[in-house]
Amino acid sequence: MSLDAFIAELDSLSAAAQKAFDSAADSAALEAARVEFVGAKSGKLKDAQKGLGTVGKDDKPAAGKKFNEIKTAIEAALAAAQIRLAAGSATAGGAAAGGPPFDPSQPGVRPRLGHLHPLTQTIEELKDIMGRLGFTVAHGPEIEDERHNFEALNIPKAHPARDPLENFYLAVAEKSAASGPLLLRSQTSTVQIRVMESQPPPVRIISLGRVYRPDAADATHYPMFHQIEGLLIDRHVTMADLKSTLRMFARSYFGGDVHIRFRPSFFPFTEPSVEVDMQWNDRWIEMGGAGMVDPNVLRAVGYEPEEVTGFAFGLGVERVCARRHQVTDIREFYKNDVRFLEQF
Ligand code: DAH
Numbered sequence: 001m002s003l004d005a006f007i008a009e010l011d012s013l014s015a016a017a018q019k020a021f022d023s024a025a026d027s028a029a030l031e032a033a034r035v036e037f038v039g040a041k042s043g044k045l046k047d048a049q050k051g052l053g054t055v056g057k058d059d060k061p062a063a064g065k066k067f068n069e070i071k072t073a074i075e076a077a078l079a080a081a082q083i084r085l086a087a088g089s090a091t092a093g094g095a096a097a098g099g100p101p102f103d104p105s106q107p108g109v110r111p112r113l114g115h116l117h118p119l120t121q122t123i124e125e126l127k128d129i130m131g132r133l134g135f136t137v138a139h140g141p142e143i144e145d146e147r148h149n150f151e152a153l154n155i156p157k158a159h160p161a162r163d164p165l166e167n168f169y170l171a172v173a174e175k176s177a178a179s180g181p182l183l184l185r186s187q188t189s190t191v192q193i194r195v196m197e198s199q200p201p202p203v204r205i206i207s208l209g210r211v212y213r214p215d216a217a218d219a220t221h222y223p224m225f226h227q228i229e230g231l232l233i234d235r236h237v238t239m240a241d242l243k244s245t246l247r248m249f250a251r252s253y254f255g256g257d258v259h260i261r262f263r264p265s266f267f268p269f270t271e272p273s274v275e276v277d278m279q280w281n282d283r284w285i286e287m288g289g290a291g292m293v294d295p296n297v298l299r300a301v302g303y304e305p306e307e308v309t310g311f312a313f314g315l316g317v318e319r320v321c322a323r324r325h326q327v328t329d330i331r332e333f334y335k336n337d338v339r340f341l342e343q344f
Pocket of ligand 1: 189314
């Protein structure tokens with residue numbers, strides 16, 4: 001046999017073996033193909049090997065080399081077909097679908113889980129703490145009218161807080177004659193009015209949510225931020241109740257050794273009014289405002305100031321969260337940078 005004829009025979013044998021192994025649909029078919037091509041006694045490869053003795057002496061080395069290559073290729077094709085069928089029986093995907101074979105001994109891929117945003121965590125915790133003190137959660141709209149954002153809160157027309165440049169008034173507002181101009185609420189104190197309008201005393205609520213002011217963003221300001229508002233109305237409520245409530249609140253959230261202090265201040269909807277500071281590592285940080293609900297506010301919602309009194313407070317959620325976690329720039333809360341968020 002000539003060398004060329006021998007090589008041609010081996011090539012067609014290799015192609016036939018490859019085709020038979022690839023098309024084997026199950027292990028029985030593959031075993032039949034294996035016996036046919038590489039069977040030790042009468043396999044076609046064995047037959048072809050006999051041809052090796054018939055090529056000329058000078059062509060022997062080349063023929064032997066070719067035979068070894070073809071033998072290796074056929075064995076590799078058989079091994080690949082065996083893996084394909086094993087993977088196919090373990091999973092519907094795997095090699096049959098073109099992916100790597102399924103290896104049940106490999107550990108699984110753990111999906112990456114997220115968690116609640118630090119501000120949401122803070123809000124949930126504050127609700128929890130105040131819930132234990134008997135405060136239920138009330139909600140109010142983020143788009144408000146001037147009555148709820150200002151008037152019923154005893155904020156007169158000329159007050160600087162009502163300056164259009166200090167608020168996000170909505171353009172559509174001019175057309176809604178019934179309610180007057182509308183704006184994005186600048187404080188959660190609006191919810192005090194909405195709750196008192198809708199129920200008689202006693203009242204014991206907190207409200208947490210977004211408020212909006214056209215402030216330039218810096219380390220302590222953002223045009224949108226969150227407040228926690230508290231309101232308690234009942235008979236014989238005093239400033240001592242306010243202070244002990246806020247002290248318990250601060251100690252529950254920050255830890256047992258936090259102190260609070262009141263500084264005299266002014267808010268139109270409370271009289272007297274105070275700024276609330278909390279102590280942290282020997283530093284006093286302003287957390288918000290508070291006071292005894294002004295009789296004008298009680299009158300505005302139809303309550304009788306001679307019968308009931310109450311206290312109110314409003315604190316910044318970003319502020320308490322930032323203080324607790326030592327975040328120095330509140331803009332971090334809104335960047336959605338996972339490297340920052342995953343630390344909480
Ligand atoms: N609404 C005030 C603000 O945004 C905070 C505040 C002060 C709320 C005193 C109160 C309060 O309920 O009594 O600056």
